[in-house]
Amino acid sequence: MSTTHDRSMRKKVTAWALWDWASAAFNAVVTTFVFSVYIADADLFGDNANASLGWTMTAAGIFVAIIAPVIGQSTDRSGKRRGLIAFTTSVTIIATAALAFVRPDESYLWLGLLLLAIGNIAFETGSVVYNAMLTDISTPKNIGKISGIGWGLGYVGGIVLMLILYVGIIGPEVGWFGVTSGDGMSVRVSMVLCAVWTLAFSLPLMLTAADTEAKTTSRVGIIDSYRMLLRSVARLWRTDRSIVWFLISSAIYRDGLAGVFAFGGVLAGVAFGFDSGEVLIFGITANLVAGIATITFGYIDDRVGSRPVILFSLASMVILGLLIFLLHDQGKIVFWIAGLLLCIFVGPAQASSRTYLARIIPPGEEGEIFGLYATTGRAVSFLSPFMYATAISIGAILLDSSKKDAAYFGILGIAIVLFAGFASFLKVRPAEEKLTESAA
Template identity: 40%
Template sequence: MSTPTPASGSSPAAKNPAVPARPVTGLELQTGGPVAPRKVWSWAAFDWAMQPFNTVIQTFVFTAMYLVSETFADPVVLAEQGKVAALAQLSSGLGLATTIGGIAIALVAPVLGQWADTTGRRKTWLFWSTLALLGSMAALWFVQASPDFFWLGAGLVALGVVLNQISETNYNAMIVSVATPTTIGRVSGLGWGLGYSGGVAALILIAVGDLTGLASLDAPNGMTFRWIAVAGVVWGVVFGWPLFRYVPEVVVETRPRLGVVQAYVELLHTVRTLFRTSRTTFWFMVSSAVFRDGLSGVFTFGAIIASAAFGFSGLEVLIFGIAANLVAGISTIVVGRVDDRLGARRVIIGALSVLIVAGLLIVALHPLGPVVFWVGGLLLCCTVGPAQSASRSYLARQIPAGHESEMFALYATTGKAASFMAPAMWTLFVTITGRTIWGTLGILLVILVGLVLFLTLRGDQSDAR
């Protein structure tokens, strides 16, 4: 990776040759004035478009209310060990599937990230990965209400997680074309906020359908859940197209496409160069990989905790999901402006600290019943979005100009290299204890490790905007 040289006198290296020059970032080159609102909103709307997978499929509805339910429980375990043990087995199985998916991303992301970067056609890569994601959602139609179909459902959800993260790599890289140094925090927050708002809208539609009987969740053979998956595909197409129409491609210098082996060699070269020239960015990649996996685990297993550990009914899970996404969306958009004023570092530290405290309270006060999850869970949801959004803006402020896709690909690669941690710790804690609630501690442990690693980083001037 060749690193652009900053303007004369723009870094300490200008006075002290022993200090490595801080590269000029892509955001610092955005001097053409405000970005057209249509471009910003088209980019942010893509998060709204893809939200049915994150909120409806992966978190609150398809997995929590359908896939991890008595419908798919092993009848032998259900009869001999009871409902709690049977649901814990399903939770562990889903965790295993997503763990395998995380390992798969760690293996393929370097190659796909290099190919997207060398061709410079990020929208094309985003288009095909999004199309594949929508295809995996459509295939959930074939997951019938029987234990025989559990692994098909878990496998398709895990595949969706892989495809979703591949899409996110190129989506994140395009943020530089719709933001400036003074708006990166609020633009990133707008994207995350619209994503959560899209989750609210989708969950409200599902709740209305269930309450009115138009789409009852008790329909035979899981028909409503299967139709919900198909409806998510339509949602993605309707709201996702503006990005491909109005957001410009990030202009980069194209390079010859690398083979599989060469891509891994180039990845190692990029990591070594990053370590020599941008030490803070390097260690941010490491620390954020850990806590971002923990944040993903919160939403992957949150609704399962509500239903399996706190006894929420299907409708209660749905209502909680609406409230959770609502507070997450509002807090993320609001804190995005704080990000621009105080810097992403402070936002990340504050959000992760509050999240850990809220999670510990949920576990400690679990015997008091559902009210604990309502209060603690909503507090926890107020922190996840801001931490995710601030992580994206933190990195965008550090990336050398012309290397946005390469760095966000590495961001995704390191994240997915660690993506087995939260599912694995969840699976380990649930398997050892035989109780779903203790899986929460596994996720919190991952987040705590990430926070401790992040605290070792020095503050950076480019972050204090």
């Protein structure tokens, strides 16, 4: 019986983790290193393209912030996770495939941005459900390990897919199927392959995800959903304010971490002159660095605790972001060195945040608080795009130049978000005792 149960759980974990592998297409290729760089190119889509990308992602983030609490609570109450993960993933796939219709012309800018926003909303909404599934396929003893497997597969998936696209489509003058860079075809065909990749590797979860037992059959409206959310936060504030401060601070800096990868490729291409092949090579290297660092820092986390890892990672990223801004005139070498160093700390900060929360959650409240963790993270998902776009706009005014020339100011916006998260995290009390006691 035990062997059968173990085999069944391994299948569930595999299907769950493969969704992270599948998500590399949207995370790494669409929104970071290929399509976002393409749509932000001022020579193809006009001088406002880069800032418009930031504003569009801001609007998408605000929309996610509005619907995330409702979606999360509705899913918890109804237990219907399988249908929602299948629907949101399908919308992401369709939006990704439709990006193939975005030709390199200014008249296609808003079509590309609209499809990107739709895909982002669907993907982020699906991620809320996906994260909630973690507690269904793990125990307190292996939740960190299983979470790490998913995160690791996401990085590795990004490396594998970007290598495939570089070797077969983007790198050669004439790639597979006779594809060239003319009329943006190398990027547009890559979007079709990304859609196929996402479909192939997300199918196991979409077909096998199990619904949970419904907590209630009654429907709750949007206003009541927010009231319930505020009651949960108020109760936590009365009983353990450190958890509330952690949820607030982590929401801020996790959005900054997302901004590093979301706009890293754009900064490389627009601000530092990387061509599409160089951006893809940088993306592959960045994912490799982040993956290795995440695994390595996992061992450090076990020795010194999550809090020091988070604080050190955030402080390092703020400093490196400022260096990229101040030394931008030195060219590509600055972004290669400081950019890759910055990527070292993204994964560890993300992984240690999830581990830290597991250590401070009161017994029996894991599901609810991990749900709040997901919800608060989405609630400020507009912050990095907003600060990125605002910094570029202010930079253009200060330099009295085009937004393309001021593109490097975008890193300042992301650095400010990371610093705000670092400063607010200082109010979170150290709480490593629970892990020690559990291990004993």
